[in-house]
Amino acid sequence: MRRTVIAGNWKMNMTPAETKKFIGELAPMVAGLDKCDIVLCVPAIDIPAAVEAASGTNIRIGAENVHFKESGAYTGEISAKMLVEAGVEYVVIGHSERRQYFGETDKTVNLRTKAALAAGLKTIVCVGESLEERELGYTETLLKYQTKMALTGVTAEQLKNVVVAYEPVWAIGTGVTATAEQADEGNGFVRAAIAEAYGAEAAEEVTVQYGGSMNDGNAAELLSKVNVDGGLIGGASLKTDKFTAIVKAANA
Numbered sequence: 001m002r003r004t005v006i007a008g009n010w011k012m013n014m015t016p017a018e019t020k021k022f023i024g025e026l027a028p029m030v031a032g033l034d035k036c037d038i039v040l041c042v043p044a045i046d047i048p049a050a051v052e053a054a055s056g057t058n059i060r061i062g063a064e065n066v067h068f069k070e071s072g073a074y075t076g077e078i079s080a081k082m083l084v085e086a087g088v089e090y091v092v093i094g095h096s097e098r099r100q101y102f103g104e105t106d107k108t109v110n111l112r113t114k115a116a117l118a119a120g121l122k123t124i125v126c127v128g129e130s131l132e133e134r135e136l137g138y139t140e141t142l143l144k145y146q147t148k149m150a151l152t153g154v155t156a157e158q159l160k161n162v163v164v165a166y167e168p169v170w171a172i173g174t175g176v177t178a179t180a181e182q183a184d185e186g187n188g189f190v191r192a193a194i195a196e197a198y199g200a201e202a203a204e205e206v207t208v209q210y211g212g213s214m215n216d217g218n219a220a221e222l223l224s225k226v227n228v229d230g231g232l233i234g235g236a237s238l239k240t241d242k243f244t245a246i247v248k249a250a251n252a
């Protein structure tokens, strides 16, 4: 049975003080809801506050990016080793905002994924098509390509620490959610790509999340789909009540 993972992606929101307050409020609300992993991926500056506030709770802390080199002249970057030492367990890689605004490519997504896995982090690798790509009929081709590119050189053993998030770019932050059928189909394409690379049995074990305007109103339906093993949640992860409702939907 694959594990359901409900992960918040805070993006560039929350200060360290706000982080401490948020997790202090959230922890009792999600206590005991252990049928899924609960993760908050936070800005790097918030990591120490988040790790401290989440200590002793069932909330795990993730980062929003990681560099692929171990150390060196990469001003502004953060290595996997630094994240691990800070108490981070998960890292989001290849989010569409990184691809769109910060020059992230399938190649750098792959390098970051390998570096994170080598350091023992769990990765949340993001893939997803634009509206144009969907309308041209390239969704399956693109999702399979992005998934395989991201995982090139990742061993079958390392695959156990891989979560893939299917996030249609047109659904992120737009309020337009994919239908549960579209989410299930997209996640299915991701799983099929993993099956082509690692075999059907291994693919069955990989957690594939849906992301893109998931909220307290639509989570239950999205999560009811066989290929939707959790969510990567932006906007709704910034509100303790909404995020808790999604975690509850995953525990129902």
Ligand code: PGA
Pocket: 009, 167, 171, 172, 173, 174, 175, 211, 212, 213, 214, 232, 233, 234, 235, 236
């Ligand atoms: P959203 O963001 O939930 O605000 O659409 C999802 C994401 O970017 O991971």
